[in-house]
Amino acid sequence: MNDTDQSIPVVEINGLCKWYGDFSALYDINLSVANGEKVVVCGPSGSGKSTLIRCINQLEVHQTGTIKVSGREVKPEMKGIELVRRDVGMVFQSFNLFPHLSVVDNLTLGPIRNFGMSKAEAKKTAMAYLERVQIAEQADKYPVQLSGGQQQRVAIARALCMKPKLMLFDEPTSALDPEMISGVLDVMIELARDGMTMIVVTHEMGFARQVADRVVFMDNGEIVEIADPETFFNSPVTDRAQLFLSQLLSH
């Protein structure tokens, strides 16, 4: 299997189902994400959006169906899940920076431990990514000293330091004050323009319109509609999508 083969879908999900006891969290999910594609997943709370992307890197385990990342199937409790995770970067709603490490140490930890990189080399890479997210001057600060928007940008840089093939964003701006949201979204737009394959769970519809190649609308654990942004926002096919959009736009 050629890792750099651009034609293999970065993510391929078939018949994915996940349930907790009687509650069905995901039902019959089928989704394929091509190299360089930006997919935005939206929908009401509890629709399973976060669960879906967390299944991709096995932070949640699924019961039936297959998930393939770059052609490699990911299964619950599989050996070597670490190798898959090194190719998949994740950005969390609550940032999850390591508070006992400085910003630059947060970034270098992954490459040093996973690739055996030297500290100097890792630091060079880290500083480059910090520049890219426009936060290089905070390199020696600790997360607690940064604002939410700054922390999230550090989190994005931290994920990028592992040079992933795929970036997953789990509501990256939902915990931010409004004035910081655009700072983080700008970084994500840049990242998209540079060709990164991204799956973004978000409520930021402006971002979706601007960046997404496809919009996936979920409700009650199922994918209800998949369409390109133009179609989805202007003429959604399904009733549920129409309802969701009308509620969104009424704010």
Next chain:
Amino acid sequence: MLILYAVYRVNDVLVYHWNWSRVFNFVIRVDEDTGALVPNLLLHGLATTLRLALWATVLATIIGLVMGYWRTSKNLTLRMISRCYVELIRNIPPVVFIFIFYFFISSQLFPVIGIEDINKEGALVNNGVFQFFFGNPSLLSNFLAGMLCLALFEAAYITEIVRAGIQSIDKGQWEAARAMGLSRFNVLRDVIMPQAIRKILPPLAGQFITLIKDSAIVSLISIQELTFLATEVAASTTKVFETWILVAAMYFVLCYGFATLFRYLEKRAAKAQR
């Protein structure tokens, strides 16, 4: 008021003859040969108590770290082993545990590891450094027995301290670290344990102080620490009150001293975090 009344009762009713100097003599005495001040029984006992507390805490922390991690493990066997250990110790009285364990280790374990066969005069044990840390070599098996009993007992409590420390770390830390592709070992070493240690240290320091007090229990199995020697002094001098009041004061100074030290260290650490 109560103290005055007690003193009155002791003096008038029991017709007790106070003699502090005789008891002080057991703390520090003048050596007949050299004329210099030399520590006597009670100070030796204090030193032994300190050594017991120190080494028992070290050993108990090692055991507690392992067991505490096992308590949080995904592996059911490890979880059960550590849970049983903790529940066993926490539900029987310390004295009973120590009696059982002491007779087990002294009759089974020590002969196996040959502690009695160590050359008491040999260079390994008969030097100043060893004696500073472990006390008189001839009392080594005695000391080890007391230390092992205390360590095993306290480790159960430290297990819970460690478990609480690990579980108090936000799940998001685990998720972010695992999502980066770090191995389970590296997640623990670089992300979880550094944060958990900071939460564990303050209660651990408190446990050390508790151990200083708990160590008095091993006097019941004739370990030559402060309480045991105090009973000997009290018996031979019949100066019961002076002996015990003095010994209480010694424990107090020790515990309060460490408590103050730890409070100071905690404050300094908190300031360094700013």
